[in-house]
Amino acid sequence: MKKQRSKNQRIRYFIVNMISFASIFLILGIIVFQLLQTSIYQSVDTELNHLAGNETFLEGQIKMLQVDRTGQFPKDSPIFDSEKGTKTPPNNFQQQVILWSEDGDILNSEGLGSRYNDLQNIQFSTDQLDTVTNIEVADSNDRTLQFRSITVPMMSNNDEKVAYIQILTNTDPIKGTVERVKQILIACMVIFGVLSIILSYFLSKWSMKPIMVSWRKQQEFVENASHELRTPLTIIQAKLEKLFTKPNHTILEESETIATSLTEVQRLGQLTNDLLLLARSDSNAVVLEKEPINVNQFLEAAIAPYQELALAENKDFILVLEKDGQVAFDRQKIQQLLIILLDNALKYTNEQDQLQLTSTIEKNEWVIRVIDHGIGIEEQQKKEIFDRFYRGDQSRNRKTGGYGIGLAIAKWIVEAHHGKITVSDSEPKGTTFTVSLPLK
Template identity: 50%
Template sequence: MKPTIQSWNKQAEFVENASHELRTPLTIIQNKLELMLTTPHEKIANKFENIALSLSETRRLSKLTTDLLTLARADSSETQLEKKVVHVDSFVKRVCSPYIEIAESQEKHFWLNLNSTHTINADETRLHQLLVILLDNALKYTSEHDSIGVKTYEEDHKVILEISDTGIGIKEKNIPFIFDRFYREDKARTRESGGIGLGLSIAKWIVSAHDGSIKVSSNENGGTTFKIKLPM
């Protein structure tokens, strides 16, 4: 009976958190639209700021609902992986290509050290999503002149992917919780950067669905490294 109660409590907490996250952008959009309706004859150029903010919150809402749907399907085992042969280094290089340009535009150093010669059976779409989540985080929490790197190699019949950065890092006391849904180390900072605390939960699910593992090592103000192991 106890596991059932724990499962119910966990589900109730998830619904409560999801409702809160959905309510925030909806409230902002509603307020901005109502404000614009109070001045119907005003030129559209004068409403640009309200329109831009509403559009930004709409995009955030769209991403949130997509993430929630991904986790809901994962919980119900509805999502089926479409595995195929993936050449790890070629795939990683392709995914990282636009991030190299973004990093350069932000005066950050992006490096690749690709040393895997094997292929893996993986869902390429989900693997792409995994890397995007980790690379987005690396860009968010690094500053000018910081470094972001991706490394691949092989160890104990597994392919290893390491995504590291020299950014602000994670407090040691918070590391055990970073894969929890809706967990945010600094809620104010994370919301400002567009985060909602679901990305790493999705990342962990993707890795687990591939019979792999993901671990993080980090020091506050000393950077972060995510280490992913995937079976060959």
């Protein structure tokens, strides 16, 4: 069931990612194509509008009709070249000019030459004067030619009876370019579409990893918390039920039962506080109250009870305070960190063993080392000891007390101060926890 939910979620992520990538590529392709098409035709339209508004050019086209009849340019022609005595008509292969009569007849058919065969099928229209339009013309070989065209009216009293002048620019090369670009864009979109499918698959798989890890941790947290809560609750219930079986006993007679119940209640309260702290840390609801504190004075006061406890357990506790200074940190949280580390050091050492806490400021860091010469930690366990509810004794006996969440809290406190905590072996035996907190 869990695997099925995970698979369904991954499929949903895959579909969403694929649709997102495909939409982005499609929209990008359309925008690029439209911009290219608009810009590539814009220069043609600008040239057509320029020629249509150039009176000298238009008058020159009318004068060209005289060339068709006489074969010579008149001296007053605006397109006459005085040096050569003649001039090539402005029409070229890509651009043609048609002179229309009032009745819709082509007046410059001789000037068009062989191009007249391609242009004679143009349908004359005065519906869109002074406006650039797109027209298609079937030539003598049944090919369809593409033109951008503009038609302007002329003075009706000119000698050649030219009523309209139509300027055309052949856009077949442009259309071919646009079609090639279109094909390239489609090919690229297909390629990127395939890549988006592959990328979406890996993204959905990658994005599900932290979710599955978080979900698995949550499941383990709930299961372990339930297990840890069940034990003290069971003990308390058993002790209270035992009291009901002996209603005539005095408190003194049942003091051991009551003391055991109180001990489990205290343990249960501590566990509840620790679970609440971890839950709040996961949601970033805990705010550190940092203040500048003299580290040596703070340490001397914080570990004093543990020095007495170590002495009572016949253990040697050495405090080494080196370079002093002020560091901004949360007093309560760092004290809790020290309690966790020193409590572990005391639990896992025997009589006559030595414990040591060193403090110094080096390289803009406050470095604390808690060193014990107890039983040590196996190499494969060092990567897991900061996990919640992890205990080196997998049988989970309560011989040393605790619930396996102390070091998880310690790690969170250090990371909340932007520091780091590491574990290593002591010489000749034992464990060293090193905490490094930045000064700023």
